[in-house]
Amino acid sequence: MRLLELTCDHFRCLNNLRFEPGPGLNVIRGDNAQGKTSILEAVLYAATSKSHRTSTESDLVQRGESIFRVSARVQRDAREVQTEIAWSHGAKRIKVNGVNQTRVSDLLGKINVVIFSPEDADLVRGSASNRRTFLDMELSQLHAHYLHALQRYRHAMRQRNEVLRLPNPDGALLDPWDAQLAEHGTMLMRERRRFVDQLAPLANAAYKAIADNEEMSVVYRSDTKEDVPLIEALAAARSSDIRQRMTTHGPHRDDLEIVVDDKAARQFASQGQQKTAGLAIKLAELELMRERTGEYPILLLDDVFAELDTSRSREVLTTIPPEVQCLITTTDFALTEELVARKPRVVEVTKGELTVS
Amino acid sequence: MLFESPSVDRLVEAFRRLPGVGKRTAERYALHVLSAPAEEARLISDAVRNARECITTCSQCCTLTETNPCGVCANPARDHSIICVVERPSGMMAIERGGAYRGLYHVLNGALNPLEGIGPDELTVERLVRRIEAGDVNEIIVATNATAEGEATALYLSKRLAPLGVSVSRIAHGVPMGGGLELADGLTLSHALQGRTRLG
Numbered sequence: 001m002r003l004l005e006l007t008c009d010h011f012r013c014l015n016n017l018r019f020e021p022g023p024g025l026n027v028i029r030g031d032n033a034q035g036k037t038s039i040l041e042a043v044l045y046a047a048t049s050k051s052h053r054t055s056t057e058s059d060l061v062q063r064g065e066s067i068f069r070v071s072a073r074v075q076r077d078a079r080e081v082q083t084e085i086a087w088s089h090g091a092k093r094i095k096v097n098g099v100n101q102t103r104v105s106d107l108l109g110k111i112n113v114v115i116f117s118p119e120d121a122d123l124v125r126g127s128a129s130n131r132r133t134f135l136d137m138e139l140s141q142l143h144a145h146y147l148h149a150l151q152r153y154r155h156a157m158r159q160r161n162e163v164l165r166l167p168n169p170d171g172a173l174l175d176p177w178d179a180q181l182a183e184h185g186t187m188l189m190r191e192r193r194r195f196v197d198q199l200a201p202l203a204n205a206a207y208k209a210i211a212d213n214e215e216m217s218v219v220y221r222s223d224t225k226e227d228v229p230l231i232e233a234l235a236a237a238r239s240s241d242i243r244q245r246m247t248t249h250g251p252h253r254d255d256l257e258i259v260v261d262d263k264a265a266r267q268f269a270s271q272g273q274q275k276t277a278g279l280a281i282k283l284a285e286l287e288l289m290r291e292r293t294g295e296y297p298i299l300l301l302d303d304v305f306a307e308l309d310t311s312r313s314r315e316v317l318t319t320i321p322p323e324v325q326c327l328i329t330t331t332d333f334a335l336t337e338e339l340v341a342r343k344p345r346v347v348e349v350t351k352g353e354l355t356v357s
Numbered sequence: 358m359l360f361e362s363p364s365v366d367r368l369v370e371a372f373r374r375l376p377g378v379g380k381r382t383a384e385r386y387a388l389h390v391l392s393a394p395a396e397e398a399r400l401i402s403d404a405v406r407n408a409r410e411c412i413t414t415c416s417q418c419c420t421l422t423e424t425n426p427c428g429v430c431a432n433p434a435r436d437h438s439i440i441c442v443v444e445r446p447s448g449m450m451a452i453e454r455g456g457a458y459r460g461l462y463h464v465l466n467g468a469l470n471p472l473e474g475i476g477p478d479e480l481t482v483e484r485l486v487r488r489i490e491a492g493d494v495n496e497i498i499v500a501t502n503a504t505a506e507g508e509a510t511a512l513y514l515s516k517r518l519a520p521l522g523v524s525v526s527r528i529a530h531g532v533p534m535g536g537g538l539e540l541a542d543g544l545t546l547s548h549a550l551q552g553r554t555r556l557g
Contacts, residue, residue: 145544145547152505155505156509159472159505159506160471162471162472172516173469173476173477176508176509176510176511176512177471177509179508179509180505180508180509
């Protein structure tokens with residue numbers, strides 16, 4: 001998949017912007033706060049109608065304006081697809097190939113992107129909920145039935161926790177919700193395990209390539225053993241759940257264990273290792289998406305070289321398959337030597353304006 | 358609000374209590390009642406008051422009825438050994454419209470919903486238990502809604518009624534008659550696949 005053209009009006013500091021990246025590597029260069037990240041954010045927004053930096057859309061509109069518009073035209077296989085999202089006074093209008101769409105789900109999957117940004121550091125160094133959110137988002141995009149099960153699971157858990165808050169919770173009132181938690185939770189755990197099993201070897205391969213043969217592993221961790229049905233785990237934990245007045249077993253308590261160089265990455269890895277591990281997971285996702293759609297998604301790397309030494313930075317560039325279209329932001333001029341060898345298209349951003357170098 | 362009138366405000370608020378009526382619709386109803394002939398307003402208010410005074414709940418199945426017991430419970434031609442359990446009278450009306458069911462009903466008055474503070478005591482579960490203990494009922498069909506709360510209620514009932522020696526079944530979920538598969542959502546289809554029946 002290849003982004004042919006991005007246009008933005010009043011999106012953050014970008015106005016009247018037209019960006020035509022080349023195939024392969026594109027470097028977006030500029031000082032801090034000039035709009036480099038906003039360009040990547042605009043590509044992500046055109047693909048998903050979501051930003052990685054904010055969930056409040058009014059943050060995205062240029063100061064003093066009330067309307068923004070983002071449009072992306074991409075080449076996929078032999079076809080061209082264009083998406084356009086216009087936001088005006090709090091309402092969002094989505095068009096795909098010029099046709100209005102009523103649901104965000106009709107936009108998803110038209111343009112596939114994978115983004116790695118400083119915010120993704122939380123995937124490795126943040127709390128378990130960051131990793132569960134990552135799994136849930138990836139799997140919800142893969143299958144609609146995952147999202148349904150997730151919503152029903154959460155609903156059943158709110159109901160069960162409400163019963164647990166009663167003065168004397170009656171087992172007969174917990175049973176029905178246990179059954180629903182078990183039905184949906186089992187499916188969530190099965191899909192997550194399957195996804196992690198596919199992701200882990202790809203992430204390890206990417207990590208090894210970047211980190212000079214250091215090993216990385218990703219394992220799905222659950223208090224509920226794989227061979228114990230969730231309904232039995234819930235039954236076994238019932239008296240302690242009643243004491244603690246919360247549901248202590250199930251996919252909402254699980255985690256993704258990331259180990260680098262035989263150390264738990266969250267506590268013991270260096271910042272560079274954590275960053276490399278996060279990037280390796282994203283590169284693995286890139287491969288998984290290609291297996292699923294037959295085409296590499298567009299790769300967006302925001303400030304990827306900060307915290308990485310020169311050798312790792314170089315390896316990042318060689319690890320990205322040459323047929324992937326990649327947009328990289330950087331302030332680091334020293335790195336251009338490494339980049340230049342890959343013959344990238346370079347653009348400069350100054351105060352939201354592009355100049356092609 | 359359109360007018361500075363407490364009585365109009367009260368009327369709008371009254372309409373807003375109805376299910377599915379928002380502010381706009383409530384204002385439309387209020388305007389209609391006020392601008393139509395006085396006779397029209399009296400017709401509506403009399404109908405509400407009358408119905409409310411005449412209708413009680415059936416002492417047996419707990420449905421809304423003008424006679425007690427209700428027409429279904431009092432009908433000797435119905436099969437008194439089967440009870441179909443529904444959440445609300447509307448469920449009973451839907452099954453009656455189908456015309457294929459010849460047994461009795463039991464209206465629960467809702468479904469288990471801890472978040473809304475609705476437990477078995479808020480429902481008519483114990484009256485159902487007494488009906489089963491008292492009479493010659495031998496089969497219960499649970500026709501609560503296919504929502505999380507309806508399913509939870511069905512499971513609760515199956516366990517609560519198990520010691521009473523009646524057979525308890527759940528209505529099937531599946532694709533609508535005359536409907537193409539492509540119109541059914543994924544969850545309905547997966548339930549329909551799980552609940553498949555053997556041909557021939």
